[in-house]
Amino acid sequence: MFRLHQKLAVRIFHGCNLLALWAMIGSGLQIYVANPVFGGRGGLTPPFFLCLGGWLAGGRHLHFFFMWLLAVNLLCYGLYLLISGHWRRRYPSLQDLKALSFSHNPKRRTYAWHRLTLVGLILTLCLSLYTGLGMYKPVQLSWIVDSVGGDWQALRIAHFLPMVVIVALATAHVSHIFKIGEWALVQSIFFDAYRPKKAILSEGDRSEPVS
Numbered sequence: 443m444f445r446l447h448q449k450l451a452v453r454i455f456h457g458c459n460l461l462a463l464w465a466m467i468g469s470g471l472q473i474y475v476a477n478p479v480f481g482g483r484g485g486l487t488p489p490f491f492l493c494l495g496g497w498l499a500g501g502r503h504l505h506f507f508f509m510w511l512l513a514v515n516l517l518c519y520g521l522y523l524l525i526s527g528h529w530r531r532r533y534p535s536l537q538d539l540k541a542l543s544f545s546h547n548p549k550r551r552t553y554a555w556h557r558l559t560l561v562g563l564i565l566t567l568c569l570s571l572y573t574g575l576g577m578y579k580p581v582q583l584s585w586i587v588d589s590v591g592g593d594w595q596a597l598r599i600a601h602f603l604p605m606v607v608i609v610a611l612a613t614a615h616v617s618h619i620f621k622i623g624e625w626a627l628v629q630s631i632f633f634d635a636y637r638p639k640k641a642i643l644s645e646g647d648r649s650e651p652v653s
């Protein structure tokens with residue numbers, strides 16, 4: 443049996459990230475309900491059980507509180523990646539791009555897609571924080587508003603859409619995890635898990651033949 447062990451720092455980041463995202467999405471939807479972007483007041487609104495905070499001010503309180511958790515967590519994760527060198531193993535290399543262009547090995551291609559999806563997730567999280575800061579302090583950070591053409595509605599949409607992209611990428615992320623390491627790999631991000639054979643993303647997977 444092989445033990446699937448994720449680094450403690452990674453587990454803490456991942457857990458805090460999931461908690462913060464759940465709260466940010468739920469409270470963000472609650473804020474959106476007060477003034478829908480798509481279709482006006484009678485337009486598209488999410489089901490009430492997805493919303494958090496109960497009313498506009500409740501949603502705003504939660505949104506601003508968990509924004510700190512999301513931002514500080516992301517910053518600490520970035521520092522951890524740089525200092526520990528963990529990014530070399532977890533994020534794409536030239537070999538991954540080669541594998542996506544030339545490889546006929548489905549396993550190797552999934553590893554590469556997995557790493558690219560992580561890049562997409564992190565960049566989209568950064569984009570949602572960037573546009574969120576612009577909405578939070580539009581006067582002090584007017585350059586953020588200007589970067590989307592100085593249009594408030596464009597900024598709202600640029601803040602809303604990353605949430606949809608994050609949900610789509612997270613779905614792809616979980617499907618890659620299942621393909622590569624099955625249920626045991628899913629468990630490993632929350633607590634140690636065991637697997638009969640070694641087929642994991644964490645170690646040595648770049649040695650998987652590219653063609």
Ligand code: HEM
Binds near residue numbers: 459560631
């Ligand atoms: C929006 C939600 C999510 C984000 C932003 C996210 C992000 C990430 C990131 C950045 C990593 C790489 C961590 C590292 O540096 O080693 C990772 C790994 C992982 N995630 Fe997620 N994740 C999300 C949701 C989920 C969910 C819902 C599950 C499972 C139920 C999951 C399971 C895993 C597992 C098992 C790994 C380790 C993969 C490996 O060993 O290569 N993630 N995730």
